Amino acid sequence: MSEPHDHHETPPQAIRAEALESLLMEKGLLAAGAVDAVIARYAERVGPMNGARVVARAWCDVDFRRRLLLDGTAAISEFDLEGGQVEKLVVVANSAKVHNVVVCTLCSCYPWAVLGLPPTWYKDPAYRSRVVREPRSVLREMGLDLQDDVQIRVWDSSAEVRYMVLPEQPLDTFGMAEADLAERVSRDAMIGVAR
């Protein structure tokens, strides 16, 4: 496929995929933006879903919640999560008076096993530096307006210790099944930029 004088390193499969996608769009089989939407959805959902399952169980099972807050790494080993994580996972619980938020000031350390890939803004220098200095303002800008009497704790992840937030269970979800509860947990809530 690639000619000798071709400096471009596009693999033939990439051109094949592009050709296929352009034809399918012309034929009306694929809507504009449909492929992007699917990719974005999987990037958002599939990774953080592991963390959502962990949170949902903690909401349903008081003993599990206790184990999770005591030793996050040991507690999540009860789930069949892929990719052995050697680092320490610390889970911090929100309450009516305490809100937790996670950052990595140095780079982008992130609990992959439970939250998948970090969102772009998590790696952004502005988020990393500002959330430590002025967390209330940063959270407000991200759409989370906390009352003044709620204490904010900022947790700085590192290669050794990674944090995940255990959000408070929404009042309207009490009594729901664990699997349904997991659907209600957002990635942003587990980082602490949403409730």
Add this chain to the structure above:
Amino acid sequence: MVDLMTDAGSEDSFLVPELTGLGAPPMANGELLFEQPWQSRAFGMARALCEAGVFTWDDFRQLLIVNIQRWEQDSGTQTYAYYDIFLQTLTLLLVKKGLCPQAELDNRQHQLAERPHGHDH
């Protein structure tokens, strides 16, 4: 704040059937593993077509499993490339269903490959 966990529609069940079992794509830490952008395009196309009702995921998966098995028998020492087989399978299915003629696809691919890249040869 948009709730990312609930805006995807009911088809994506909790267990994500298209990501599990035989023929499932490579994943790490619960994340789909794409080594190159075209791989995510191929995956996105297959899912989008499926959601648009062009074929069922089961149709696609059955063919994918057959192709993977064929590759395993014939491959010798080649490195396993899941998304190469995935893209071949997707193309084959669309050709078989008469939705995308092979000649038309080959032509388009040829045109795209011939695009100038700003080099003066």
